[in-house]
Amino acid sequence: MNPAVAALLAGLAVLAAVWLGYHINNVGKLRRWLARPQRSPVPEAGGSWDSVFALLYRHEREHTREKRRLVHLVVRSAQAGRALPDGVVILDGSNRVEWCNDRAESYLGIDRRVDAGGPIVNLVRDPEFVRYVEAGVFSEAVGLRPGRNPSLALSLKLIPYGQHRKLLLCRDVTQEEKVETMRRDFVANVSHELRTPLTVLSGFLETVQELDLDRERTHKYLGLMAGQASRMQRIIEDLLELSALESAPAPERDERVRIAPLLAHTRAQAEAISAGRHRISLQLEGDFDLAGAESELTSAFGNLAGNAVNYTPSGGEVRLVWKATGDGATFTVEDSGIGIAADQIPRLTERFYRVDRSRSRETGGTGLGLAIVKHALARHDARLEIESEPGKGSRFTAHFPARRVVRVEHTA
Numbered sequence: 001m002n003p004a005v006a007a008l009l010a011g012l013a014v015l016a017a018v019w020l021g022y023h024i025n026n027v028g029k030l031r032r033w034l035a036r037p038q039r040s041p042v043p044e045a046g047g048s049w050d051s052v053f054a055l056l057y058r059h060e061r062e063h064t065r066e067k068r069r070l071v072h073l074v075v076r077s078a079q080a081g082r083a084l085p086d087g088v089v090i091l092d093g094s095n096r097v098e099w100c101n102d103r104a105e106s107y108l109g110i111d112r113r114v115d116a117g118g119p120i121v122n123l124v125r126d127p128e129f130v131r132y133v134e135a136g137v138f139s140e141a142v143g144l145r146p147g148r149n150p151s152l153a154l155s156l157k158l159i160p161y162g163q164h165r166k167l168l169l170c171r172d173v174t175q176e177e178k179v180e181t182m183r184r185d186f187v188a189n190v191s192h193e194l195r196t197p198l199t200v201l202s203g204f205l206e207t208v209q210e211l212d213l214d215r216e217r218t219h220k221y222l223g224l225m226a227g228q229a230s231r232m233q234r235i236i237e238d239l240l241e242l243s244a245l246e247s248a249p250a251p252e253r254d255e256r257v258r259i260a261p262l263l264a265h266t267r268a269q270a271e272a273i274s275a276g277r278h279r280i281s282l283q284l285e286g287d288f289d290l291a292g293a294e295s296e297l298t299s300a301f302g303n304l305a306g307n308a309v310n311y312t313p314s315g316g317e318v319r320l321v322w323k324a325t326g327d328g329a330t331f332t333v334e335d336s337g338i339g340i341a342a343d344q345i346p347r348l349t350e351r352f353y354r355v356d357r358s359r360s361r362e363t364g365g366t367g368l369g370l371a372i373v374k375h376a377l378a379r380h381d382a383r384l385e386i387e388s389e390p391g392k393g394s395r396f397t398a399h400f401p402a403r404r405v406v407r408v409e410h411t412a
Helices: 003-034 048-084 102-108 128-133 174-209 215-247 260-272 296-308 342-347 359-364 369-378
Strands: 088-092 097-100 142-144 154-161 165-172 279-285 288-291 318-324 328-335 384-391 394-402 406-407
Touching: 088 102, 097 102, 102 165, 128 142, 128 154, 174 215, 215 369, 260 279, 260 288, 260 296, 260 318, 296 318, 296 328, 296 342, 296 394, 369 384, 384 406
Parallel strands: 279 318
Antiparallel strands: 088 097, 088 165, 142 154, 154 165, 288 406, 318 328, 328 394, 384 394
């Protein structure tokens, strides 16, 4: 063979070997990177492989961005789920827990790290809830009171979605149940309070209509009827006042209420109710007025003083005491009356609650006075403290904060 041809062939062989080695090396780089792309960067190379690796790099970068976006979306979704005011549990097609938020953990006593994959009916073992899940009809919610916290009332509802998955929504309805109970009790109490005077009125009306009564008896019956009508009117007026206190905005702090004349009026009211049967005193300490609504404070103070007179036997004493400094003020009504048992004190401000029903009716009480006091004081950022002992009298104290106290301005 011609030496020149042999040399050419040898050179071509070397070039082919180099070219083949170059491609084998880059193929090896590609194979190693493909084996674990998340742990190493896209390899680099020159020549024709540079465009290949550059294209892989762009795809890898786009994949990384998309992955970060999806991770961020998952994190935001989880944060949103945890921020929901209701409990949320995600169940798979077999009603096993996939995820739940913090509120669901608190309500149902489950742990998403430990209980993930567990059947929900094994984690929430209430028989009614188990029947609800097994029935497969989720148009209505089911009630539940957790055994570890029976004071908590929950409403659970399953909502199917996606591929056989379900959302279990857990809502705290404790307050709603309390409000509904209060509404039922209120309606029952109002009906009961109005039924008695209405029954008396109806009976007397039938008597007056059907019997030929003399003038004296007719006058007596009409007087009794007027008394019952007056009682119903007081109940309605107190209900309207209570409703206004509950619905109106809190009184402004720039309206000054002159305490000295207000308390003088309160004392005069108490003396009128007493009709000379009690010793009633008024003591004022501190040159301070209050900021608020005069009509509401007049009603609150008047109810406290009137109750003290009504529940104190003849010959007893009622003391009205106002003490005020720049740090706050108190209005105290203290009596030497019949007193109140300790177990009854927490209920005194409930609507229509009476310690002594017969005495309350005799004095014309509606059972709403202390409820009005409580709401009127709350609207002035104040609180009511009650101390009492059976047979030794009672002390009712309204505490007003410094922000409601205004120094009296004396004119020269």
